[in-house]
Amino acid sequence: TASQSVREVRFYTLEEIQQHNTCKENWIIIHNKVYDVTKLLNEHPGGEEVLLEHGGIDATDCFEDIGHSTDARFLSESFLIGEVHPVSSWLSNWFTLCVCVSPADIISL
Numbered sequence: 001t002a003s004q005s006v007r008e009v010r011f012y013t014l015e016e017i018q019q020h021n022t023c024k025e026n027w028i029i030i031h032n033k034v035y036d037v038t039k040l041l042n043e044h045p046g047g048e049e050v051l052l053e054h055g056g057i058d059a060t061d062c063f064e065d066i067g068h069s070t071d072a073r074f075l076s077e078s079f080l081i082g083e084v085h086p087v088s089s090w091l092s093n094w095f096t097l098c099v100c101v102s103p104a105d106i107i108s109l
């Protein structure tokens, strides 16, 4: 039916994404999209270390610096679970610009 073809976007705040950075789960952010790469860890050709290092945070620069192939980008789709909530993302950028700290630092206080 028509309703089934509509893909809903699940939004996550940066705080929620951080909460899934545990020894059991590994969520990362690439271009404002959220990926649960827990099941990729063992199979990632670049190793699990780089993914773990970016758990709960933005891995866009690292992902792009490596120059991932088209295949890798296609593969990433299967780990996509949502997007960073726009307000959360905006606030984070604002904090980083104006206060030179990330909200994650404040939350951890």
Ligand code: HEM
Pocket: 028, 035, 037, 040, 044, 045, 046, 047, 050, 051, 054, 059, 060, 062, 063, 066, 067, 068, 069, 070, 071, 072, 073, 075, 076, 077, 079
């Ligand atoms: C959903 C996310 C990701 C997927 C599906 C993925 C997939 C892949 C694949 C298929 C390769 C083999 C080379 C290629 O096809 O381009 C690769 C290599 C690599 N990836 Fe990823 N990757 C992801 C995220 C990341 C992130 C976030 C980082 C860095 C923090 C990273 C770092 C690397 C490195 C260092 C290599 C090795 C490059 C080399 O040996 O020349 N990857 N990845």
